[in-house]
Amino acid sequence: MITELLRRLLGRPMAALLVLASSFLASILALAAPLFVIQVLNRYVTHGVDATLTTLAGGTLLAILLEQSFRHARLQLLTQRANQRDSQISEGVGGIMAGADSSTLHRIAVEQREAMAQSLESIRQGLSANNLASMADLPFSLLFLLALFLLHPLIGSIVAILFVLVLLVGYLGSIVQQRSQQALTMARMRESRFIRFAGRHLESLRLYGTHQRIMQKWLGFVQESSKLQRRLNSRQGWVTGVQGVVQASQTLLVISVGAAEVVAGNLDVGTLIGANILAARALQPALKINALIGVLNRASEALGQVKNFSRIPGDSQEGATLKQVTGTLELRDLAFAYPGQNVVLFKDLNLQLPAGGVLVVTGSNGSGKTTMARLLAGFITPSNGQILLDGVDLQQLQRQWWWGQLCYLPQEPALMDGTLEENVNPDDADADILAQRVNRSDLNRFVDQSEQGLEMPVRDGGSNLAYGIRRRVSLVRALASLERAQSQAGQGGWAIFDEPTEGLDQAGQRAVLTLLRDLSQQKHTLVICSSDPVLIKGADWVLDLDSKPVPTLHATRVAKPATQEALL
Structure with a gap:
């Protein structure tokens, strides 16, 4: 999974440099909004100079437009790269199906071969350009943390701890959900095969006294899938719940600590509100990635299946050819x-x-x-x-x-x-x-x-x-x-x-x-x-x-x- 991510993000040096530059500049420009809040509350509210407000608002609006332009350009680059990799993987799987050693290929279960199409779709969804953009934003969360440290070291330390906690929750949640996701995928494949059978052989469902037995088999598939889905939902709910607590704790802790510092005269109200905005922006990329755990797990599982599939030896292009054929x-x-x-x-x-x-x-x-x-x-x-x-x-x-x-x-x-x-x-x-x-x-x-x-x-x-x-x-x-x-x-x-x-x-x-x-x-x-x-x-x-x-x-x-x- 990590290797594929690096290929999509950094596969082409020039494109990778442009993606990193766009992400960095977009993150720098994203600082404009919280700084605008700080300056308005500390300068305009205090002195009431309209020209100051106009200048701050115009500069911030320009920064927001530039930020979105850089993000759009980055998304275009990532879309092109994602499409290229998706095409390469699809062509590779198609080439294996067409040119793999027949003896080895026939030893693989039919459902595993049929799962290749679903695996390709899981890779496309999990490693789409939008998801890659969210991952590219993660390292630049450090810019927001750095800005917080400069504003107030204690608040910056608290948000940094919460940031690490969000990443840890996401990592543990990924491990916990991965096995459940694999089992659910296999169960859904069995359901899909049964539905295809039912669609092609309707008579077999009605004749020969097999209706009840087939319905029992179908209900067994449904119950198994439902059980696995409930287990997966429970684990996803646990991760989401912990993230919600962390996110709520961020506002609670920043405002509480900041309010105490304001009363003590070590912080002003404008900086407190701006720090709270910066804290939310710092945690946002990590929370986005944690929300993608399900699709990323499916993509990781699909990449593993494709990797195993790619180990199948191809039909040898070497060998003898007969100049004259008799037919013995x-x-x-x-x-x-x-x-x-x-x-x-x-x-x-x-x-x-x-x-x-x-x-x-x-x-x-x-x-x-x-x-x-x-x-x-x-x-x-x-x-x-x-x-x-x-x-x-x-x-x-x-x-x-x-x-x-x-x-x-x-x-x-x-x-x-x-x-x-x-x-x-x-x-x-x-x-x-x-x-x-x-x-x-x-x-x-x-x-x-x-x-x-x-x-x-x-x-x-x-x-x-x-x-x-x-x-x-x-x-x-x-x-x-x-x-x-x-x-x-x-x-x-x-x-x-x-x-x-x-x-x-x-x-x-x-x-x-x-x-x-x-x-x-x-x-x-x-x-x-x-x-x-x-x-x-x-x-x-x-x-x-x-x-x-x-x-x-x-x-x-x-x-x-x-x-x-x-x-x-």
Whole structure:
């Protein structure tokens, strides 16, 4: 937190110098108001010279205008710097999400990944330009304390003690509230996830007899959040109460001590009133910062989350690239177990797949078909063994190059909010090429029947589209990847399809099977994760993941030409 504050306040030497100079000059000019009170009560009231009052009032008004000008200029500088840092942090988080090592990223809980957007907003609010300006004023409170010491050392000492006490209360309050704030943040995240689930799956709240159970779960979230909020409010109230006592004590002590000094002849009334104004101005920055403890704690917690997130290693930009691609695939002693689990999903898996071969990975639900697809795609790393592509270990290949060669169709389509065209045209292809892809994926019927066509909005990750339509969108993307790979390497390559016919009608299945046939004819090595009998019938090899812990590999008796026919 301190490091980020210094970066925003002092990150650029010239801007930092201007901020400090503006703060210093604004604080000097802020002395004009209490000095005006002292001079009016001591000189004008005593002598009654109107010219004195006019001169004092004009000079003070000019000082106030200049003070506000310096504060406005400082705020502009801090706004520019805060926006720059917010953009840098946001770009950094976005870069991590886009380029982080997939295996490490998937080990992080979903709610922690989803919390990044909320963390960025907490940082923006906590370290906004206005809050930075309040922090920049704090050191210059010493000017008001110094002025008090010069007016009356005893009153200056009393206010200095109260100033330190306010800072101490704020520091202790920050420590006390921080843990409660962290727990409340996690509880609110669980509430938010539940609300998103309820919004997307209304049927599940009403059917299957789950309404009461879901309501109990929701009430549990609400009660937990309410309990944590009450605890946080109680601690915030304690800090606010102590601050109120200190603030009231400031007026009480200054006036009491000053009145006694006035009676003793050591102080005049004008100086007493001016000293009380100076005391209030000296405590004001510290009280402002204490009022920001909540948002500063949230910003500090968010910065910690971003910092931990930034430790995730990125996908290596180094590694080998193959000048010539044939498409062979070999697995050597491959094994995988999820982190923290003792049971392996599979182990001791060995196979060699020649270029243009068709392997179907089959098994029951939960047997590891999708995990196998993600392993071969390089999104997660095996617990043991090697994946060799054209004789080169996948871990030694440059990831971006490898993904540029791969035609990949995931089981669960992931769409971004925007328009349908933004999702089906990742490489900004021209209209003719895009139309060919849409036709090949059998998405054209849906587009033609929609009033908005490719401009149809995609919301909530595609939840407003039918599952089969989302699968077709993924198929268009796979075609784009295929064309990119062919433009780089020509014939040959790799394709991984995870449950390609799931959720599709007959026309959609035929589009998938046609694409698989075309890939096979172009000597692409196919790995298809599916239990679809049609796909199994068209395979050269079948890998059965239901055989535990060592999967069983079967070579089919179907010759290659028949395999291509079977795919249709």
